[in-house]
Amino acid sequence: MTISKNHLALQEVLSANIPGLASILADASTMHLVLLDPEGVVVWVSQTLERSLCKEGTSLAGCSVLTILTVANAAQFGGYLDGTSPFPDGKFLLNFSVHNGLPQSLWCRIMLTPQGLLLFAEPPAQANRALNDELRQLNNQLTVVSRENIRKGRELAKALEELKKSESELKRHRNELETLVRERMVELMAATEEAEAANRIKNLFLATMSHELRSPMNGVIGMSHQALKTDLNARQHEYLTRILDCGQHLLGIVNDILDISRMDDGVLKVSATSFDLELMLKPLAEYLRQEAGKKGLAVSFKIAPEIPRTLIGDARLIGQILRQYLSNAVKFTASGEINVFVRIKESRPQGLLLSFTVLDTGIGLTWEQQEVLFQNFHQGDMAKAGRFAGTGVGLVLSKRLAQMMRGEVGVESIFGKGSSFWLSVPVGVDARGEHQEPISFL
DSSP, X not given: OEEOTTOHHHHHHHTSOOTTHXXXXXXXXXXXXXXXXXXXXXXXXXXXXXXXXXXXXXXXXXXXXXXXXXXXXXXXXXXXXXXXXXXXXXXXXXXEOOGGGOOEEEEEEEEEETTEEEEEEOOOHHHHHHHHHHHHHHHHHSOOOOHHHHHHHHHHHHHXXXXXXXXXXXXXXXXXXXXXXXXXXXXXXXXXXXXXXXXHHHHHHXXXXXXXXXXXXXXXXXXXXXXXXSOOOHHHHHHHHHHHHHHHHHHHHHHHHXXXXXXXXXXXXOOOEEEEHHXXXXXXXXXXXXXXXXXXXXXXXXXXXXXXXXXXXXXXXXXXXXXXXXXXXXXXXXXSEEEEEEEEEEEETTEEEEEEEEEEOSSOOOHHHHHHTTSTTOBTBGGGGSTTOOOOHHHHHHHHHHHHTTOEEEEEEETTTEEEEEEEEEEEEOTTOOBOOOOOOO
């Protein structure tokens, strides 16, 4: 038995353990058998057939069957291999031209197996019946496939090979991506820690500076109050009044910065407690009356009568936002009036959505200024007016305070005619709350 050592498909055939095939291949002394791969290359040949076809010392293993056939038979058999001619049914005559260089004719049969072609010649007469029985049994056990199926099988094998390559490439890319993601995550974590550390240092600095500034500013404001109670001429009284106003304004900025730093640190929290709406608004009304009175502005507070007097929410934060609105209204209104409206914007199962509006007849805002007004440290182009200059910190803080309470802030304005700053904030209703009569503080 001669085997082509370089042909891996042969080992698969011989190890397939197909009943019948093993016994036929083992009985090499009486049978003329040759096993071809789908390309027509001899991968196994029985000694009996090899002796009848080959010179002594030569072997057919590894040779193409087309090289040992006569020209006519080679063309015919080549058609079987490339699928242009169907395989013959039954016996057919092939002319071999190997032994001593002379052609030798053998009646042959071809059977197709999933692994290749089983080509066999007619055996000696005494073995004919046994061989036919063996081959008939083998024929029942082997899967006979067409050339089209063989072609599809090759395409499938090629596709599987390409798939394996793609999977290998994909795995490599996935490993590279995972490595890259890990590296980026490490960099991101490091950058995040660095940013958080810097933010903590900034907030600590702001908090420290705010605390340090509050003490001397309170001293300036307190002494100004005391000085205004003494005998002063008109000019001295005006100077001290300006000092007091500037000190209070500066103290307000310091307080806003302190609140922002506390908010960033998570120290500033929303507190939902029961509060009296009238008591919350009364000091704001007094503040508006005093500050607007200095400029001769008319003022009013109008509160919807259907609003319960006792509510649940954070009165301190709501009052802080309204005070910022009132301060801006007084600052940017030279003449006219300032009105405050409190209404129910929406009734909810859990309570009410209150709307607070501060309407003034001041310098107003352009559309572009309104778009950026509540962004960090924006005050539109109002700083161009000199006496209207400011930082815009208060409005930034107002927006963040409103968001903490799940509320919203906004502005509507007509340039040169005035502005309407509003706050909508959800509040609960105290079970003891009663609807109030219209309130007028002024």
